[in-house]
Amino acid sequence: MTVTLVIGTQWGDEGKGKVVDYFSKDADYVVRYHGGNNAGHTIKVGDEVYKLHLIPSGVIQGKTGIIGSGVVLDPEILINEINELTKRGIKPKLLISDRTNIIMPYHKILDGAEEKYLGDKKIGTTKRGIGPCYSDKVARKGIRAIDLTDKKTLNKKLDHIIPIKQKILDVYKIDKKLDKKEILDAYSKYGEKLKDFIITTHVELNKAIKNGKNILLEGAQGTMLDVDYGTYPYTTSSHTIAGGSTIGAGIGPKYIDEIIGIVKAYTTRVGEGPLPTELLDKDGEYLQQKGHEFGTTTSRPRRCGWLDLVVLRHACMISGITKLAITKLDVLDSLKQVKICTHYQLNGKKIDYFPANIEDVKQCKPIYKEFKGWDEMDKNSSKFSDLPKEAQEYLNFIEKELQVPIAVVSIGPGRRETIEI
């Protein structure tokens, strides 16, 4: 039995979908335990490309996907995703926690309204209702998956919640009348469609652990989007670090055997907020074009920069990362020179930690170590020693600085373009 956790170490889109798909071959269950359809995980198998927002990436390998209680779930999106996959010949095996909070229409409206109200201070959210849904969860005004299967309870909850939400919409001057009956009918229908999937997933998972099954926990977003440890307030609303996984999946921390931190070989970010190594020059443009750095969920261009060890040290420390998977190394091919940020300069001092104050983060100037670039690598490389010497040096430096072993190097989006070390 092994429980393996896969998490993003940067600002999301590190290639978690690809790595989770790769490791799913040995898994019995693959669990999404936080976030919602703000996530976009890409899996490429041969010529087929799958972009999953809610369904765990392991279903592509035919494994059972679990949506844990820590996820915020938009049922309309999930049903569409199930239908899409089914049409493509993959009937997903899926289980949904009865405790999962549901994204309601007013969450999506409010996400947009709050962003509009913030103006140039906006977070740049995906406008999928993620923040408002998590806010309701902790304010104890959430609708949970189990409520969708019981129209009476749902009706009672909506009677309580909808007038409050209407008042908030009025404050934001949003010209929208929430129609309780319409929402009740639509969400009861979603409940009808999903009821066979909705179970007490943490009991199923704990039984699986006792029975020696292999479990893969699939993180969404990345460390720097964590609501406590990220670039707050420019973060998402959930815990993206390792600690979030046991809460969102409902298993004890002692069961986690490996924590794999996914590191894109450079840095990207979608949305607002500081990005200390951001490149606003031709190198940034090169990374964006060569890496196809456009959001999987919103198609927004991703901001690009050099690799940042201050961020990665922070990620390794908070999550106790045991192994690294480096992705998109191939995107750095053909550059004359590549750089790694080792420290920041802040108010005349050299620092090696990530500051809490967002105004300080905005002032941080990266200190770089320069590396000689390499020519196009052989995409059929199957061993570390097949990689260009300069690329090996780049990886060796990362490993030495972080003192965490690199277990996987990804040199292309496909399953086969993966080197295990």
Ligand code: GDP
């Ligand atoms: P996730 O959110 O962490 O799952 O990442 P996304 O799927 O949003 O973005 C990663 C993108 O990079 C996807 O288009 C992947 O197909 C692609 N990708 C993943 N690994 C590699 C790699 O090693 N090389 C290249 N060139 N592309 C990769």
Ligand code: IMO
């Ligand atoms: P995956 O799992 C990249 C970003 C948004 C925004 C901030 C808050 O594909 O790596 P939210 O809608 O969550 O309230 O938006 O978080 N964001 C992501 N960026 N990858 C993601 O997921 C993201 N999920 C949220 O762009 O800046």
Ligand code: MG
């Ligand atoms: Mg993504």
